[in-house]
Amino acid sequence: MTDNPFLTPSELPYGLPDFAAIREEHFRPAFDQGVAEHLAEVAAIVADPEPPTFENTIAALERSGRTLNRVETVLHTLAGSDATEAVQELERELSPKATRHRDAIYLDRGLWDRIKRVTTSDPEEATLLERYRLDFVKAGADLDEAGQERMRELNAELAELGTEFSRNLVQASTESALVTEDVADLDGLDEAQIQAIESDGKYVLPLLNTTVQPALAQLTDRATRERLYTLSVERAPRNREIAVRVAAIRSEQARLRGYPDHASFKVADQTAKTVEAVEERLGRLVGPARRNVESEAAALAEHAGHDIEPWDWPYYAEQVRKARYDLDESELRPYFELGRVIEDGVLYAATRLYGITFTERSDLRGYHEDVRVWEVFDGDGTALGLFLLDPYARPTKRGGAWMHNLVEQSFLLDEKPVVVNNLNITKPVSGPTLLTFDEVETAFHEFGHALHGLLSSVRYPRVEGTSVPRDFVEFPSQVNEMWATWPEILANYAKHHETGEPVPTELLDRLAAAEKFNQGFGTFEYLAAALLDWSWHRLAPGTVVEDPEAFETEALERVGALHPLVRPRYRTSYFMHVFSNDYSAGYYSYVWSEVLDADSVEWFNENGGLTRENGDRFRRYVLSVGGSVDPMRATAEFLGREPRLEPLLRRRGLA
Ligand SMILES: [Zn+2]
Numbered sequence: 001m002t003d004n005p006f007l008t009p010s011e012l013p014y015g016l017p018d019f020a021a022i023r024e025e026h027f028r029p030a031f032d033q034g035v036a037e038h039l040a041e042v043a044a045i046v047a048d049p050e051p052p053t054f055e056n057t058i059a060a061l062e063r064s065g066r067t068l069n070r071v072e073t074v075l076h077t078l079a080g081s082d083a084t085e086a087v088q089e090l091e092r093e094l095s096p097k098a099t100r101h102r103d104a105i106y107l108d109r110g111l112w113d114r115i116k117r118v119t120t121s122d123p124e125e126a127t128l129l130e131r132y133r134l135d136f137v138k139a140g141a142d143l144d145e146a147g148q149e150r151m152r153e154l155n156a157e158l159a160e161l162g163t164e165f166s167r168n169l170v171q172a173s174t175e176s177a178l179v180t181e182d183v184a185d186l187d188g189l190d191e192a193q194i195q196a197i198e199s200d201g202k203y204v205l206p207l208l209n210t211t212v213q214p215a216l217a218q219l220t221d222r223a224t225r226e227r228l229y230t231l232s233v234e235r236a237p238r239n240r241e242i243a244v245r246v247a248a249i250r251s252e253q254a255r256l257r258g259y260p261d262h263a264s265f266k267v268a269d270q271t272a273k274t275v276e277a278v279e280e281r282l283g284r285l286v287g288p289a290r291r292n293v294e295s296e297a298a299a300l301a302e303h304a305g306h307d308i309e310p311w312d313w314p315y316y317a318e319q320v321r322k323a324r325y326d327l328d329e330s331e332l333r334p335y336f337e338l339g340r341v342i343e344d345g346v347l348y349a350a351t352r353l354y355g356i357t358f359t360e361r362s363d364l365r366g367y368h369e370d371v372r373v374w375e376v377f378d379g380d381g382t383a384l385g386l387f388l389l390d391p392y393a394r395p396t397k398r399g400g401a402w403m404h405n406l407v408e409q410s411f412l413l414d415e416k417p418v419v420v421n422n423l424n425i426t427k428p429v430s431g432p433t434l435l436t437f438d439e440v441e442t443a444f445h446e447f448g449h450a451l452h453g454l455l456s457s458v459r460y461p462r463v464e465g466t467s468v469p470r471d472f473v474e475f476p477s478q479v480n481e482m483w484a485t486w487p488e489i490l491a492n493y494a495k496h497h498e499t500g501e502p503v504p505t506e507l508l509d510r511l512a513a514a515e516k517f518n519q520g521f522g523t524f525e526y527l528a529a530a531l532l533d534w535s536w537h538r539l540a541p542g543t544v545v546e547d548p549e550a551f552e553t554e555a556l557e558r559v560g561a562l563h564p565l566v567r568p569r570y571r572t573s574y575f576m577h578v579f580s581n582d583y584s585a586g587y588y589s590y591v592w593s594e595v596l597d598a599d600s601v602e603w604f605n606e607n608g609g610l611t612r613e614n615g616d617r618f619r620r621y622v623l624s625v626g627g628s629v630d631p632m633r634a635t636a637e638f639l640g641r642e643p644r645l646e647p648l649l650r651r652r653g654l655a
Pocket of ligand 1: 445446449474477
């Protein structure tokens with residue numbers, strides 16, 4: 001036990017976990033010890049003979065559970081990014097235990113009684129105290145014995161179902177992969193893509209997480225497209241039953257907590273606040289988006305010379321894009337080399353806006369040899385934290401792109417942030433990694449979350465950086481996407497990987513025009529997914545869903561989001577966000593945040609764009625405060641007025 005690296009704070013810079021020293025046999029004993037330590041700390045808080053104060057109760061809770069936090073952080077990092085079978089087994093075993101442990105704390109009557117008696121006049125303390133009270137009420141602290149017991153049972157079941165749902169999806173990406181021995185089926189893919197998926201004379205094209213697979217835009221063979229699309233929308237059928245059960249559990253929990261359904265419970269502490277507010281906004285967008293889909297579909301059919309099917313849409317959209325804007329994605333890729341995009345694009349933009357600088361620390365290692373580590377410094381040279389980038393897809397990584405913290409910033413624990421960005425870019429067998437423009441935007445997006453974590457400047461870990469309402473958290477990351485196409489930033493990173501030539505301006509003009517194309521499709525597939533998530537979580541307690549596929553169809557139909565050519569971005573069986581992660585009744589958040597994003601982008605444009613002054617203002621009001629103040633008030637202060645919906649409508653062609 002003495003050489004278990006989880007049991008003492010890491011001695012590496014910024015508390016970066018010592019991945020080289022961590023072995024699989026360290027997790028279980030450290031987890032058990034972490035739980036025991038945390039329970040002892042909480043018991044000591046409850047037993048304190050002094051009357052409850054902010055310091056001896058809330059601040060003491062913020063300081064507690066450090067060992068457990070270290071183990072869980074590393075376990076979840078590996079489970080998401082490099083999940084070997086041993087790691088999956090560990091997660092399966094420890095996640096229900098972690099759930100029981102959290103329940104033991106949130107349902108501790110002595111602790112809840114103390115928290116209710118804490119008072120404070122300090123505004124930051126008051127925000128945190130309110131946060132704690134909500135956490136406890138939501139967990140069921142006010143329930144009677146029987147209610148709490150039921151809550152525990154349901155939480156345990158949910159944790160297991162979430163893990164199973166996610167494991168089924170990881171398996172489905174290869175089990176439902178498109179497999180062929182005939183390379184002619186793959187006509188349209190480029191040489192490097194074909195090389196990357198060839199093994200033993202077979203070609204295996206794994207599924208990415210969304211309904212539309214990127215290869216659909218390239219594959220010339222219609223039958224192959226149909227096969228790939230069908231594999232995608234029918235993957236992980238076992239997850240449908242899991243989704244039914246998860247939704248039923250959530251609605252029962254909502255009833256226990258005194259809410260009519262799970263969605264009402266979830267939005268109560270979001271910036272949206274009520275289900276009506278969410279439904280009003282989604283409802284206002286879906287009709288115009290549908291009209292855009294219709295006119296786009298007509299253009300695609302006209303170009304194809306025949307009616308199109310859902311698997312044809314990305315292909316003909318690409319054809320029309322080429323014809324109208326003369327833009328071929330493969331023309332652009334040579335200008336988007338990964339290293340340049342990151343260092344001369346993403347990081348450079350942050351330097352220009354916030355004055356922060358980055359020094360690569362090749363002496364520090366992440367959990368995988370492909371992870372790069374940078375030390376981040378403020379304009380005056382003060383060390384700010386570490387940034388880790390894990391760019392590549394691998395069979396042991398889940399789909400999509402995300403940010404998370406390995407260490408959270410807080411003055412209380414005297415800790416600086418260690419932040420990770422995960423992308424899913426295919427690693428070439430040899431040669432440079434060239435990105436699509438989508439992947440470039442994703443890199444900027446995720447780094448917007450990273451900035452939220454890195455520039456956090458708060459006292460308490462519970463409200464650091466990205467610990468804000470779910471329907472607010474995408475706002476800073478979406479704003480950061482604007483710098484990907486900002487002329488001075490583009491000129492700095494978009495250079496040909498062989499010749500160093502800057503990307504031709506006319507190619508960029510065509511890109512900008514083409515970006516507006518096919519927006520009806522993008523908006524509609526997103527809204528359909530948001531409404532599908534919403535329907536599963538508006539179910540009244542006791543509602544029995546017999547046929548999840550029929551439920552999906554009816555739910556979409558009812559709100560005008562069922563379209564024969566455009567399926568939701570995620571269907572029920574692979575809607576990881578809402579059935580495994582905690583985005584339930586929260587997928588609407590992206591468009592909710594985008595209202596603030598579109599408005600802020602206009603603000604930057606009207607106020608001189610890429611300047612240190614503007615960066616500092618965004619940092620002061622939005623990025624540095626995390627969840628320590630009311631985020632909507634902070635945004636209104638940044639804008640100098642209340643946010644408006646119109647910029648979003650204009651941007652998405654819905655005005
Ligand atoms: Zn995001």
